[in-house]
Amino acid sequence: MKLDVSFLLDVFPLLLSALPTTLLITTVSVSVGFVIGIVIASIRIYRVPFLYPIAVSYVTFIRGTPMLTHLFLIYFGLPLLVDGLASFAGLSFRAASIPLIGFAFISFSITAGAYMSEVVRSGLLAVNRGQTEAAYAIGMTTWQALRRIVFPQAFATSLPNLSNSVIGMLHGSTLAFTVSVVDINAKAQIVATTNWKFFEAYIAAAIIFWGLTIAIERITGLIEKRINLYNRGGVA
CATH class of the missing domain: 1.10.3720.10 (MetI-like)
Structure with a gap:
């Protein structure tokens, strides 16, 4: 393959x-x-x-x-x-x-x-x-x-x-x-059925979910930094 x-x-x-x-x-x-x-x-x-x-x-x-x-x-x-x-x-x-x-x-x-x-x-x-x-x-x-x-x-x-x-x-x-309900994963399956390239479709879906997960982690990190500033008295 x-x-x-x-x-x-x-x-x-x-x-x-x-x-x-x-x-x-x-x-x-x-x-x-x-x-x-x-x-x-x-x-x-x-x-x-x-x-x-x-x-x-x-x-x-x-x-x-x-x-x-x-x-x-x-x-x-x-x-x-x-x-x-x-x-x-x-x-x-x-x-x-x-x-x-x-x-x-x-x-x-x-x-x-x-x-x-x-x-x-x-x-x-x-x-x-x-x-x-x-x-x-x-x-x-x-x-x-x-x-x-x-x-x-x-x-x-x-x-x-x-x-x-x-x-x-x-x-x-x-x-x-x-x-x-057609979400990213379902869309990958639908697209793959047209030519049976499921592996490629699910790799693309995995990359998108990976990117979303990194975005959530980055946003959480920014919020934590903001909270730490307040805890240290760094924000008036």
Whole structure:
């Protein structure tokens, strides 16, 4: 087998046409997952009655099952739930109206939420509890203490793990092709079927994902430098 370099170069523009879909899936799942993670982590740290066992079960189940399984559960289970509720309420809306990428958004956000919650929880626990007590001593409410003191420090501590989670979700977005969403990986497969040059197509896809991963690492590094300036008092 001989590597077709010309085809490898020609396939890049075709794969880049699917880049917005990959970035959209990753951005939505990470953003929503981060919000879910903050809520779940807070519930677990403060042991909120009734919600605490639900939060623990959610994290345990999601982390204990494959990401692809979550996608299939949402893809096949959500329509049953939506159609059942719509029929019960007498609504004409049906799950068939939900775009396919919507199932990826929901599934990957739920998955990201569980993993993000552990990252956020570890960051929150790393902040000295004495700082929260000091905030109370000067009259701050719990929310003010969290927003002004705890969360900024927890974010700085959790940043490397958050970066890993973002990269993980970027790579996990390739599973969206199983529900007919055309991302970079799916586009590579589609392009390769025209002449059976799968090796070249997937090399191109790998290079694009590699570049995206490096970009995320560089952005994380810049944020870390900015945070370190504040920690050293270098920014007024």
